[in-house]
Amino acid sequence: MPYKGKLGELAKKVEASRASRVGVEFPRMTMDERNDVLRNFHPDYNEDGFRELKVGVNKGSRLTNEMADIFESWSLLRDVDFDLTAKPDYDVDVLIIGGGGAGASAALEAHAAGTKVMIATKLRFGDANTMMAQGGIQAADKENDTPAIHYLDVVGGGRFENIPELARALVMDAPLVIKWLEEMGTMFDKKEDGTMITIHGGGTSRKRMHAARDYTGAEIMRTLRDEVLNKGIEVVEFTAAVELILDQHGRAAGAVLQNLETEQYMFARAKTVIIATGGSGRLHYRGFPTSNHYGATADGLVIGYRAGAKAIYADSIQYHPTGGAYPPQLLGLLVTEKTRGLGATPLNINAEQFVYHLETRDVASAAIIRECEERGLGVPLPTGITAVWLDSPIIDLIHGEGTVERQLPAMLRQFQRFGVDIRKEPMLIYPTLHYQNGGLLIDENGLSTVEHLYVAGEAAGGIHGTNRLMGNSLLDIIVFGRRAGRHAAAASQDLSLPEGLNMGHLDVFHQELEATGAADHRVGPMLLPHYTHR
Amino acid sequence: MSDDIKMVDIYVMGKRYTVPETLTIMDGMEYAGYQLKRGCGCRAGFCGACATVYRMAGDYELKVGLACQTKVEDGMYLAQIPFFPGRKATFDLEEIKPSVAHFAQLYPEVYRCLGCSSCTKVCPQDIDVMQYIAYIQRGDFEKAADLSFDCLMCGLCVSRCPANIVHYNAALTARRLYSRYVAKPDAYLAERTRAIEEGKLDAEIDELVRSEVDKLKELYANRDIE
Numbered sequence: 001m002p003y004k005g006k007l008g009e010l011a012k013k014v015e016a017s018r019a020s021r022v023g024v025e026f027p028r029m030t031m032d033e034r035n036d037v038l039r040n041f042h043p044d045y046n047e048d049g050f051r052e053l054k055v056g057v058n059k060g061s062r063l064t065n066e067m068a069d070i071f072e073s074w075s076l077l078r079d080v081d082f083d084l085t086a087k088p089d090y091d092v093d094v095l096i097i098g099g100g101g102a103g104a105s106a107a108l109e110a111h112a113a114g115t116k117v118m119i120a121t122k123l124r125f126g127d128a129n130t131m132m133a134q135g136g137i138q139a140a141d142k143e144n145d146t147p148a149i150h151y152l153d154v155v156g157g158g159r160f161e162n163i164p165e166l167a168r169a170l171v172m173d174a175p176l177v178i179k180w181l182e183e184m185g186t187m188f189d190k191k192e193d194g195t196m197i198t199i200h201g202g203g204t205s206r207k208r209m210h211a212a213r214d215y216t217g218a219e220i221m222r223t224l225r226d227e228v229l230n231k232g233i234e235v236v237e238f239t240a241a242v243e244l245i246l247d248q249h250g251r252a253a254g255a256v257l258q259n260l261e262t263e264q265y266m267f268a269r270a271k272t273v274i275i276a277t278g279g280s281g282r283l284h285y286r287g288f289p290t291s292n293h294y295g296a297t298a299d300g301l302v303i304g305y306r307a308g309a310k311a312i313y314a315d316s317i318q319y320h321p322t323g324g325a326y327p328p329q330l331l332g333l334l335v336t337e338k339t340r341g342l343g344a345t346p347l348n349i350n351a352e353q354f355v356y357h358l359e360t361r362d363v364a365s366a367a368i369i370r371e372c373e374e375r376g377l378g379v380p381l382p383t384g385i386t387a388v389w390l391d392s393p394i395i396d397l398i399h400g401e402g403t404v405e406r407q408l409p410a411m412l413r414q415f416q417r418f419g420v421d422i423r424k425e426p427m428l429i430y431p432t433l434h435y436q437n438g439g440l441l442i443d444e445n446g447l448s449t450v451e452h453l454y455v456a457g458e459a460a461g462g463i464h465g466t467n468r469l470m471g472n473s474l475l476d477i478i479v480f481g482r483r484a485g486r487h488a489a490a491a492s493q494d495l496s497l498p499e500g501l502n503m504g505h506l507d508v509f510h511q512e513l514e515a516t517g518a519a520d521h522r523v524g525p526m527l528l529p530h531y532t533h534r
Numbered sequence: 535m536s537d538d539i540k541m542v543d544i545y546v547m548g549k550r551y552t553v554p555e556t557l558t559i560m561d562g563m564e565y566a567g568y569q570l571k572r573g574c575g576c577r578a579g580f581c582g583a584c585a586t587v588y589r590m591a592g593d594y595e596l597k598v599g600l601a602c603q604t605k606v607e608d609g610m611y612l613a614q615i616p617f618f619p620g621r622k623a624t625f626d627l628e629e630i631k632p633s634v635a636h637f638a639q640l641y642p643e644v645y646r647c648l649g650c651s652s653c654t655k656v657c658p659q660d661i662d663v664m665q666y667i668a669y670i671q672r673g674d675f676e677k678a679a680d681l682s683f684d685c686l687m688c689g690l691c692v693s694r695c696p697a698n699i700v701h702y703n704a705a706l707t708a709r710r711l712y713s714r715y716v717a718k719p720d721a722y723l724a725e726r727t728r729a730i731e732e733g734k735l736d737a738e739i740d741e742l743v744r745s746e747v748d749k750l751k752e753l754y755a756n757r758d759i760e
């Protein structure tokens with residue numbers, strides 16, 4: 001028994017009431033109730049965490065303090081003499097920055113279009129949040145579902161702030177993406193006759209969540225990566241982009257790269273550039289733990305912003321309601337939403353349900369924070385924080401013994417490693433930083449507000465409004481990765497080699513920093529989080 | 535760090551550091567002052583970047599684990615294996631079939647397995663690696679795909695194999711072959727993608743795209759839920 005003393009007694013309460021809770025539906029919140037709990041308890045609405053940006057194209061708009069800190073920072077190249085008239089270290093049509101699901105998808109499409117492509121990625125190819133996405137990928141490919149029904153879920157979940165054309169592209173491409181992945185040999189959960197097995201996610205009105213057990217993102221990433229390698233596309237690992245390079249007309253034309261191991265600077269010349277660098281959970285907004293990959297430090301946003309790309313909803317952060325809270329080694333780790341999708345319910349200290357188990361992520365997170373902070377009904381942990389239960393053993397009661405083992409092998413293994421058998425014992429959870437809802441503004445082709453600069457994946461903004469639904473991120477990275485790859489390739493084919501390579505935008509940005517005193521001594525992008533001697 | 539947390543000694547590549555016992559190996563290395571570049575990825579047991587070999591003081595047995603998924607212990611001697619130069623065969627999925635003949639061209643070493651079970655013993659995911667290699671050998675790609683599915687491609691199996699098999703790449707190829715050719719395609723999915731490509735679903739969605747927010751809110755609040 002991993003839960004000892006007082007905690008053990010509380011876990012027994014959960015066990016005692018379990019059978020009586022099977023089949024009992026907790027009511028969903030009304031729109032008013034949802035708005036109320038969000039306004040009062042969601043961290044996005046707590047103004048202490050935000051400040052007004054002093055520099056750049058979004059000057060005057062609100063941003064989290066942590067992201068504002070790196071947006072308002074000096075270039076790493078501020079005191080570096082860099083000769084852009086020298087022969088480029090890499091010379092390509094399409095430069096893709098970031099080797100996650102969006103970057104890999106973009107690379108495959110740009111390569112298929114016949115252009116010379118390269119991926120520069122900060123860590124290993126495939127080291128990305130994509131790899132960690134567990135629960136699934138949405139697509140309206142059942143008879144009782146249509147892209148229009150999916151659209152309504154997307155914009156309702158997104159608080160009606162999504163850019164309509166982007167949400168449209170997302171849902172209309174979704175079945176095409178599933179087909180693309182199926183033909184690439186992605187191992188989706190299927191019935192004997194080939195029918196995809198799909199379930200609900202938070203905020204879905206149809207069962208359209210496709211999964212590959214609870215390794216969905218990993219399965220997609222390793223398939224895409226394998227295919228990129230099969231095609232012989234050049235992938236340069238442990239190489240971060242530290243600045244964008246523009247041409248004489250102010251259009252994207254490459255990037256300055258840094259070999260993270262030798263710290264040597266190089267540069268790539270490219271006709272078009274795709275930023276696919278992912279999110280920013282490792283900025284640890286408001287001190288929250290995060291479910292994000294080690295590399296999620298918003299680098300692409302920082303260098304894109306300096307080059308003049310406009311950001312949208314960059315102040316909107318998704319807190320995943322079910323982050324691991326205990327044992328301490330699991331703090332912040334994502335407990336897949338599929339756990340709730342299969343029927344696991346959040347419970348307070350009295351083993352009572354306090355929120356419908358499939359509310360959207362923002363609402364569920366706010367409800368958990370309310371239960372712990374306002375109502376004082378959280379479960380106090382030996383580590384000094386409070387949490388709520390997520391009753392995972394109820395899954396086997398609902399769907400039959402063996403369901404957890406079959407459907408949630410990763411979760412089972414992860415908790416087992418630290419002494420919790422989630423088939424028998426409930427999990428302890430608290431919201432964790434999960435996703436950057438906004439990012440750099442794109443159009444439906446993935447083009448940013450800077451010419452020849454594309455953005456795809458979590459780094460892009462506008463698709464999900466201010467709250468993304470489960471299963472729409474794995475979808476988004478592939479939809480917009482492919483679109484960006486195709487359009488960047490097509491644009492490249494009409495372009496001659498860029499001329500007059502420069503980083504004049506840095507001089508302008510630095511002058512602004514100088515004038516406002518906004519940057520203090522900070523430099524960026526962050527590239528790696530610092531956890532030494534904490 | 536509060537006083538009631540016990541400290542333990544770990545030896546990173548032979549060098550001793552004293553760290554809190556509640557930490558994972560990865561956290562322990564960072565606590566000790568390492569700024570990780572290699573050997574650190576998702577920090578959640580999905581990416582296989584942090585394969586680690588360790589031995590307890592006084593013991594001879596080598597153990598393995600993912601640094602992000604294994605707690606430090608007193609007297610742990612450890613080294614990471616962040617990269618292993620395993621070979622990947624390249625192929626065109628449309629040109630190959632799930633057959634022993636095709637597989638033997640891509641990964642002939644698979645058929646030289648000595649049956650020593652070193653791969654299975656070393657797997658941090660507790661996968662019966664040798665068994666899925668056996669399934670591949672006899673062309674049972676369905677079983678190989680199923681059994682190898684939880685593989686993180688950390689490479690520890692390859693590091694111990696006397697026959698130089700690159701298990702994780704062979705398994706990935708087997709899963710792709712199974713998913714492409716053995717598992718049936720979803721029939722309705724094909725129908726749906728055709729309808730989208732032919733523009734048959736445009737009118738319905740375009741009406742929503744053009745709708746005012748108030749109208750969308752009303753539709754959303756009243757949508758029926760499966």
